[in-house]
Amino acid sequence: MSTFRFKQFAVRQEHCPMKVGTDGVLLGAWAQVAPTDRCILDIGTGTGLIALMMAQRAPEALVTGVDIGSVEEARANAEASPWASRLCFYCAPVQEFRPEAGERYDLILSNPPFFVDSLTCPDEGRTRVRHAVTLPFDELRDAVVRLLAPGGRFALILPVEESLRFETLCRGVLSPVRRTGVRTTPRRPVRRVLTEYLRAEEAQGRPCADDSLVIGTGEHECYTEEYRALTRDFYLKF
Template sequence: MFRFKQFTIRQDRCPMKVGTDGVLLGAWASTSAADRRVLDIGTGTGLIALMLAQRLPRARIVGVDIDTVEQARENAAASPWGDRLTFRTCAVQTFHDAPFDLIVSNPPFFVDSLTCPDAGRTAARHAVHLTFGELRDAVLRLLTPAGRFALILPVQEAGRFLAVCAGQLQPVRRTDVRTTPRHPAKRSLLELMRPEAAAAVGFERTELIIGTGEHECYTPEYRALTRDFYLKF
């Protein structure tokens, strides 16, 4: 069980547990008061969906996953926002609904590496059931004309995904994440829009360092990003 300031995540029946990637994405994805419909692809425990329910008090959030979503439903029901959260066990390739203002995903990303013995972790971390091309196509089908798609990937896979999206989804924000000042960036937070919408927004690239390098010492930027969620901040 993982406790946040306004909700708790139970995760004993989910292969992928609460991690920094999901928290980063849930806190970093840009939101607008006009957002009314949000989709979380590969919702797992429902963590990112719950973070966005906290940030968007007037939005309805849908989470989809190829694995059972019962634990996500339980976590939502125990939160203050259960009436605005819906979860469906469904491959996003076959998921159909009205368009969404914001789509988020912490997607499978090991494209060419060996799979691991745990089938649940394999599905969550390897692009076995959802290729980058299928993810792009799902976003294009489900995103409103001016909607945003936010995701987090390792730096190398981020480059691959952007290449897959070229000409169809265009980056408007990118934040490369380093664990400490001495380490190279390991993750990229990306926000993309349809090219015609992106042209009016421009492009912003930044960097985020999580820790100073000393034990349990976090940078002011990371604290500011996550302080509405982590109990320790």
């Protein structure tokens, strides 16, 4: 499918190695957006999906996407959206990304590459976006700390084991304050973890709020009401 249509925008994905998927939509819908958010950053933007979701949800914010791969498709998707004037994209490793005006971001999001020890894929594009070769977790952490505004939040989605690994790397630097385990059906184990972080000094003494989300009921093409409610502003089918 070369174009994925949402209620308020469409995502062309002919050239991006990773297509629109549940992980990105979950993160874009789950991340908390504050009325005071003015600068939002999407790390590893790909097609621009999460950046577009943020532009829809935060009508006062300037949204930036950065990716080591080409961002031409993301730019085209932004230009075709209602929020073209508030979206911009840069082709650069986030480790080297320096905002032109020295901005720091109220909200940073990432659906990052996460395979660490597994074999790489013969497809170079898919390897780059799914294996933590060009963006190791410690370098992602350091980039977030450098770019995050005081009081800013960082939200990401990872598989369970990788989420634990990332959280361990962040101890003393970033602290989780909100965490949601995602199951595909009620009988399946948690497959993904959505986590929101604050700087450790800002989260001091604040417990992490844990909950869970189930996507489907277990019947074909039947979704739970909580998943429908979370993604209703985006998916055409809801």
